[in-house]
Amino acid sequence: MNNIWLILIATILVNNFVFSYFLGICPFLGVSGKASSAIGMGFAATFVMTMTAFVTWLINRYILIPYNLEFLETVSFILVIASLVQFVEMFLKKVIPSLYKALGIFLPLITTNCIVLGLALLGSMRNYNLLENVVFGFGAGIGFTLALTIMAGIREEIEFADVPEPLKGGGITLIIAGLLALAFMGFSGMLGGG
Amino acid sequence: MGVITISLLTMGGIGLLFAIILLLAYKKLAVEEDPRIKEIEALLPGANCGACGYPGCAAYAEAIVLEGVPFNKCAPGGAEVVEKIAKVLGVEGVEVGERKVAQVMCQGTDEAALDRAIYHGINSCRAAHFTLGGDKECYWGCLGFGDCVLACPFDAIHMTDKGIPLVDRDKCTGCGLCVEACPRDIIELVPISQKVFVLCKNEDRGANARKYCDYACIACRLCVRNAPQGSMEMKNNLAIILDHKQVDGEAEKVIAKCPTKSILKLVDDEGEFHLPPALEGAKIVPTLKR
Incomplete structure (x- = not known):
């Protein structure tokens, strides 16, 4: 049980996928304009990532490893992710149309996003068991949501700030992202030199 | 079984499985759309x-x-x-606006307009414009790097060997993407029937403008004086057409006196488009994708 908590805390804070692995930067910069859509995007990604971690672990353990097909990892994981995102998209369109609309183009973008594939590949590299892998995926999603929400909160405030003309828009956003990444570096070492 | 067969079967199997799941989901979760x-x-x-x-x-x-x-x-x-x-x-009687096409409002070709510097930067109008206003002496003139050409999804605007882009009026749909792409706001959407244009954006004093461009509007007011009352005005040292229908009606009289040929009748009475003098004999050259 201790191990599970460790993985969760580690993926959310210490090895935050956005701030320390620099994965998923596109939605991080794209959807962080408004807190509401940031949270929506974060949870959609968390859902996809948790499911991905679950399904890819099964495929890896019961299909790829027994037949010595580890070289198919990337391809099959992409297939899984693409199908899952399609599924989530249909699900959202039916159940929460407003969220579906708010996410817009970014939902299909999860398909091709490195954060999900990165999660699947990192997970298979680490030899987790099923529960650990799912927690790893969930933690990564929550970490992503956290990053997105913090960013959205700051960006909403920045709207009212007097930003120098050349830095408006993209420039100031990247500076904030860099500062946040620096701040998250403070967590490293929290879990015994992690 | 060889590795290839196993891989094919595995990937095929996984693909099929997900296809079935998605198909079921599609049936179950279908949203009724209009x-x-x-x-x-x-x-x-x-x-x-x-x-x-x-x-x-x-x-x-x-x-x-x-x-x-x-x-x-x-x-x-x-x-x-x-x-x-x-x-x-099921709606009837909707008014459709007249078709509009893009028009490049500059005749500052490489021959006609002087440069004040040699630019070696990024091959883009926007970049050049932000680099101290680019290499042209005229701060309002076309820089000729073809941002507009690259912006056009319809292949309707091309760069010419004279350094000024040319709009293909047949292909132009008036979507306005080139208008946005131009950092100097030189391209305008004009009604297809408009005949007379002021092909200059220069707001400098006439004495200065005439020094660096053969076709600059030098704010002499001759066209404004000859145009019907209220159809043209002089603003920031630049002649502006306010009511193109009135100006088109008196086209010959209005453009006759222009000493720099910056106001021109480009579309004749049959609706045929003619090249401005600065672009006569211009050949289309490719603009490389950056």
Whole structure:
């Protein structure tokens, strides 16, 4: 049980996928304009990532490893992710149309996003068991949501700030992202030199 | 069984499994959409140019049906598409604006306009414009790197060997992407029937402008004086056409006295487009994708 908590805390804070692995930067910069859509995007990604971690672990353990097909990892994981995102998209369109609309183009973008594939590949590299892998995926999603929400909160405030003309828009956003990444570096070492 | 067979079977199997799951989900989670959305989307040109103000044709089709926004905003589709959409929606008698095309309002070719520097930076008008205003002496003139050419999804604007782009009026749909791409606001959307144009954006004093460009508007007011009352004005040392119909009516009189040939009748009475003198004999050259 201790191990599970460790993985969760580690993926959310210490090895935050956005701030320390620099994965998923596109939605991080794209959807962080408004807190509401940031949270929506974060949870959609968390859902996809948790499911991905679950399904890819099964495929890896019961299909790829027994037949010595580890070289198919990337391809099959992409297939899984693409199908899952399609599924989530249909699900959202039916159940929460407003969220579906708010996410817009970014939902299909999860398909091709490195954060999900990165999660699947990192997970298979680490030899987790099923529960650990799912927690790893969930933690990564929550970490992503956290990053997105913090960013959205700051960006909403920045709207009212007097930003120098050349830095408006993209420039100031990247500076904030860099500062946040620096701040998250403070967590490293929290879990015994992690 | 060889590795290849196993891999093929595995990937095929996984693919099939997900295909079945998605198919089931598609059946179960199907959302009933207004069928007119798909119909209108099919009618729209599919260029996704954004001239209507929506992210793409699909988004615009949805807005037409669900939010009831006006459906005559599709510039590339023009009157034809508007009529078809009207049929789908069961609406009649919709007014369609006149077709508009892009016009480059500058004659500052490499021969006609002087440079004040040699520019070695990024091969883009926008970059050059931000680098101390680019290499041209004229701060308002066309820089000729072809941002507009690259912006056009319809292959309707091309760079010429004289350094000024030329609009292909037959292909131009009036979507306005080149207008946005130009950092100096030189390109304007004009009604296809407009005949007389002031092909200059220079706001410098005439004495200065004439020094660095053969075709600059030098603010002599001769055209304004000869134009019908109130149809033209002089603003920031630049002649501006306020009412093109009135000016077109007196075209010959208005353009006759212009000492720099910066106000011109480009479209004759038969509706034929003629090249401005600065671009005569210009050849189209490719603009490399950056």
